[in-house]
Amino acid sequence: MTATIAAVAIGRNEGDRLIRCLTTLKDQLDRIVYVDSGSSDGSVQAARDLGVEVVELDTSVPFTAARARNAGFEALKPGGLPDFVQFVDGDCGVEPGWIAAGLSEFEGQEELGIVTGWRSEIHPDVSIYNVLADFEWHRPAGEIAACGGDMMVRCDVFDAVGGFNPTVVAAEDDEFCTRIRKSGRRIIRLPQPMTRHDAAMTRFSQWWQRAVRSGHGFAQVGDLHPDYFVKERRRVILYGGALPTIALLSLVFTAPLYLIGVLAVYALSYLRTVRGLQREGLGRSMALRQAVYLSISKFPNLIGMARYHLRKIRGSAMRIIEYK
Known part of the structure; x- marks a missing residue:
């Protein structure tokens, strides 16, 4: 029996990027649901013009990618x-042949819950921020702990774990994957192009906000x-919080040796990061x-972590x- 598959695309004010996304999907499958989170740029009508089913989220409830994906899944039922x-x-945009490749990987592997592939940037040379994103996407293939939001999932597994947690506003894909693994299912990344992403980051402020969002995800x-996210949280607390505090106290109490020590720790961390990137x-x-x-990112990460805990309290x- 031939396996059946549908797609759920989510977005908000993506403009031409959304049209490209939906067009690449329509080239590979028939059933597509687009979930819109309050767009004001004509995205809803553009999707309908392409013959795609549209779900418009209630604007009175806070938007999250998790909530949007869940709504799309419900619309398939x-x-x-x-x-x-x-x-x-x-x-x-979904790469040609990806849908067939993902489905093929599931064959004969009932314990497999999620299949993903490689995401890459469309315009990696536009800015250093796009370069950073492009490098971030290209992770090793094989069995993995988690993946980003572009993923192929067994529908019965999705239902069994209750879908995405709609209260998680960043790294909701990591949280979802963690529950998938804890349910006894495996996650595989294929060494194959899956999607082409458009980060559209050209300003430092966009990169900073994205790093704040990451920190919020680490904490939540x-x-x-x-x-x-144990190592990630420890690094943020050490390099974004503890060391700057020690440096500030060393200035207040005129203790230059402590300041020199802090600067030395940062320098060593920077050199280790450089060597690690070269090895990759x-x-x-x-x-x-x-x-x-990557060194500077610990400061906006800390802001994001603090923002989560303040919201919780x-x-x-x-x-x-948002960073776009």
Whole structure:
């Protein structure tokens, strides 16, 4: 019996990126649901013009990617759930042949819950921020702990774990994958192009906000799953919080040796990061540049972590942190 599959695309004000996304999907499968999170750029009508089913989220409830993906999955049920669903973000185009490759990997592997592939940037040379994103996407193939939002999932597995957690506003894909693994299912990344992404990051402020969002994800997902993002949280607390505090106190109490020690720790961390990037295939010049941003990222990460905990203490809604 031939496996059935549908796609759920999500987006908000993606413009031409959304049209590209939906067109690449229509080239590979028939059933597509687009979930819109309050767009004001004509995205809803553009999707309908392409013959795609559209779900418009209630604007009175905070938007999250998790909530949007869940709504898309629910919209598939009236027509009968397929065997698999391909989730994709509206700023990504799906590579030709990906759907067939993903389905093929599932054959004979009932314990396999998620299949993903490689995402890459469409315009990696537009800015250093796009270069950073492109390098971030290209992770090793094989069995993995988690993947991004572009993924092919067994529908019965999705239902069994309750879908995405709609309250998680960043790293919701990591949180979902963690529950998939804890249910006894495996996650595989194929060594094959899956999607082409358009980060459209050209300003430092966009990169900073994206790093704040990552920190929020470290904290929230780490709160839900204490065994996840452990190293990431420790690095942020050390390099974004503890060391700057020691440096400040050394200035207040005129203790220059402590300040020198802090600077030495940062220097050693930077050099280790450069060497690590070179081992992963980056040239020396690019490794030196990217290591600067990876070092700086601990500060916006800390802001994001603090923002999560403040929201939790106050009982505030967890609202998305946008960088575009």
